[in-house]
Amino acid sequence: MNDAKVLLDYGSGGRASHRLIGELLLSHFRSPELARLNDAAVLDLRGPVAVSTDSFTVDPIFFPGGDIGSLAVHGTVNDVAMLGARPLYLTCALILEEGLPMADLERIVASLGQAADAAGVAVVTGDTKVMPRGQADKIFINTTGIGQIMVETPPSGDRARPGDAILVSGSMGDHGLTILSQREGLAFDAPVESDSACLSHLILKLLEALPDIHVLRDPTRGGLATTLNEIAGQSRAGCLIEESSLPVKQAVKAGCSFLGLDPLYLANEGKFICILPEAQADAALSILRADPLGKDAARIGTVTAENPGKVVMRTPLGGHRMLSMLEGEQLPRIC
Amino acid sequence: MNFLDKFRDPELCRRLLDLIHKESKGVRFMEVCGTHTVSIFQSGIHTLLPDNVVHLTGPGCPVCVTHDREVAAYLELAARPGVTIATFGDLMKVPGPKGRNLKTAQADGADVRVVYSPFDSLELARKLPDRQVVFLGIGFETTAPAVAATLKAAREQKLANFKVLPFHKLVPPALRGLLSDPEMRIEGFILPGHVSAVIGLDPYKFLGDDCGLPAAITGFEPLDLLQALLFLVRQKNTGGHEVVNQYRRVVADAGNPKAMQVMYEVFEPADALWRGIGTIPGSGLAIREEYAEHDAFRALDLTLPEVPPLPGCRCGEVLKGKMRPDQCPLFKKACTPATPVGPCMVSTEGSCAAYFKYQLDA
Numbered sequence A: 001m002n003d004a005k006v007l008l009d010y011g012s013g014g015r016a017s018h019r020l021i022g023e024l025l026l027s028h029f030r031s032p033e034l035a036r037l038n039d040a041a042v043l044d045l046r047g048p049v050a051v052s053t054d055s056f057t058v059d060p061i062f063f064p065g066g067d068i069g070s071l072a073v074h075g076t077v078n079d080v081a082m083l084g085a086r087p088l089y090l091t092c093a094l095i096l097e098e099g100l101p102m103a104d105l106e107r108i109v110a111s112l113g114q115a116a117d118a119a120g121v122a123v124v125t126g127d128t129k130v131m132p133r134g135q136a137d138k139i140f141i142n143t144t145g146i147g148q149i150m151v152e153t154p155p156s157g158d159r160a161r162p163g164d165a166i167l168v169s170g171s172m173g174d175h176g177l178t179i180l181s182q183r184e185g186l187a188f189d190a191p192v193e194s195d196s197a198c199l200s201h202l203i204l205k206l207l208e209a210l211p212d213i214h215v216l217r218d219p220t221r222g223g224l225a226t227t228l229n230e231i232a233g234q235s236r237a238g239c240l241i242e243e244s245s246l247p248v249k250q251a252v253k254a255g256c257s258f259l260g261l262d263p264l265y266l267a268n269e270g271k272f273i274c275i276l277p278e279a280q281a282d283a284a285l286s287i288l289r290a291d292p293l294g295k296d297a298a299r300i301g302t303v304t305a306e307n308p309g310k311v312v313m314r315t316p317l318g319g320h321r322m323l324s325m326l327e328g329e330q331l332p333r334i335c
Numbered sequence B: 001m002n003f004l005d006k007f008r009d010p011e012l013c014r015r016l017l018d019l020i021h022k023e024s025k026g027v028r029f030m031e032v033c034g035t036h037t038v039s040i041f042q043s044g045i046h047t048l049l050p051d052n053v054v055h056l057t058g059p060g061c062p063v064c065v066t067h068d069r070e071v072a073a074y075l076e077l078a079a080r081p082g083v084t085i086a087t088f089g090d091l092m093k094v095p096g097p098k099g100r101n102l103k104t105a106q107a108d109g110a111d112v113r114v115v116y117s118p119f120d121s122l123e124l125a126r127k128l129p130d131r132q133v134v135f136l137g138i139g140f141e142t143t144a145p146a147v148a149a150t151l152k153a154a155r156e157q158k159l160a161n162f163k164v165l166p167f168h169k170l171v172p173p174a175l176r177g178l179l180s181d182p183e184m185r186i187e188g189f190i191l192p193g194h195v196s197a198v199i200g201l202d203p204y205k206f207l208g209d210d211c212g213l214p215a216a217i218t219g220f221e222p223l224d225l226l227q228a229l230l231f232l233v234r235q236k237n238t239g240g241h242e243v244v245n246q247y248r249r250v251v252a253d254a255g256n257p258k259a260m261q262v263m264y265e266v267f268e269p270a271d272a273l274w275r276g277i278g279t280i281p282g283s284g285l286a287i288r289e290e291y292a293e294h295d296a297f298r299a300l301d302l303t304l305p306e307v308p309p310l311p312g313c314r315c316g317e318v319l320k321g322k323m324r325p326d327q328c329p330l331f332k333k334a335c336t337p338a339t340p341v342g343p344c345m346v347s348t349e350g351s352c353a354a355y356f357k358y359q360l361d362a
């Protein structure tokens, strides 16, 4: 592509659009189905399928630990994996702002392509629109993921049962704090990185060994606290969390206390909550800890019959308090 | 062990809690700092105290004590053409007359910018020379010195389009005001850590000398708070009325004279309106004559509008510690953090919001 910036023409459907697709997108998304350039993709799927869609508007578009391209893959692929499915296909719609530097677009598309390859998913169809300057912010990406369900009874937010163990696959709050600390106007530079990562391999490993996992959820926007509340509500059970067992990195703790934030409400993009029968908790933990993405996995609590719909935290002193749902936005546009 | 973790050591905390349980013959204490409120709820201390140690949450959050008339005043300013409001984020949702707030003002076209420090708003004034940039000066002695320093910088740099709307409040006169209410039955105070780091110990001495009450400046970790509580329990038992500084690792007895000096160079004490309490003499800060051109009141010809009280809000009684938030008929019903009726529900440090967020049986 010769132009240094994205022009309105690239969304026209004419020659310029074709150049963008042919020269840029197809060189990074190497799926035969996409290369056919038909109006729709033909997929070969049998049995129950999981589908999830998500739009990515994160600002800044490049951040320590990732960028909007890889995030658009990880976010959607992880959502599909949480249903106990093997993610196979991805659709990808780009909304570009006129004037976006071509180099930025290329970097994002390359990162998206690499993340899709690494996740084992094929980008099979897509769309590109260009908005006049000021009517979109740099780049928005929508992806839809499709995957094949691998277990008899898929994990679901309403399956937490009293007595189940609650695990998390690693430290909380890394992504949210990273994005916030990168925001313009915040003279704050924390030694933190986004945890953006594809979790499907680890999830499949876990499900292969322990097919009776009751709940899998990735605590993205709203963080651990919000997601646990959702699960408690869906399952009509309580969650009792041990505050002292929550994995939070020292740098995240420090950054949060500086900015007056609670890491338990910050987004994660490479972590998940796993709720399963107590008897399988130790086995799950050793599988998780054996994988780099789960090395800080911890058991953080128990599902209870008391306090249905609520998440209760036992503090290190032995006192109790509620861990409530996040009210409104703590941070805008973190994913 | 990391330095802060020492002040959370569960074993030490439990020992203090045991002593409090053993020795307490009953004490009603009030904490007057939003960060203490949150800390007490977050650590679960309030669920571990004996029943006869009664915790009252006082007017500890600057947002919560901002009066409806003050809210109405800045909303009026926000609606004026050519005015840009610069504010800390927690004011955005504070409800004013008819439930209007800065967010609704923004939706109606007002230019409202959230800043993280008063100096950011000075930068804004430089970038927007054609607009009047008004910083909403809300906060206790902790923020007032920084705002004063910003005003000094504005004057030095001749940024005439930078204004401050001075709604700062002072803590010690407010404590005096609270105690003059005969219905208040407070037997001891936990004094704020950050405010005290600026003003020091002396301004609180009247609590012991004139009112016969014990009080402790203390930090925000569980160990700090429990130590202060044990102190109050023991003082109560022996009829003592000492006012002490238990937060020496941060608060010097003399406070921060430099910050105080800047503050009083720019501001002078004035009467102030407190939400639900009314006027408390000498409890606010007005901008001195030399800085009049940066005073939003004088320079932009603004007066505090008269407003009808917020219907049904019991913030006044909650702020005075006369009522627990969950005893307010609107609590959790009409009034939630998403639809706050009173400002105590808006700020994360407000007592109603803390109750809503942390209290299990509320």
Ligand code: SF4
Residues within 6 Å of the ligand: B312, B313, B314, B315, B316, B318, B325, B328, B329, B330, B331, B332, B335, B336, B340, B341, B342, B343, B344, B345, B352
């Ligand atoms: S619950 Fe709401 S209405 Fe009641 S006192 Fe608190 S803030 Fe005011």
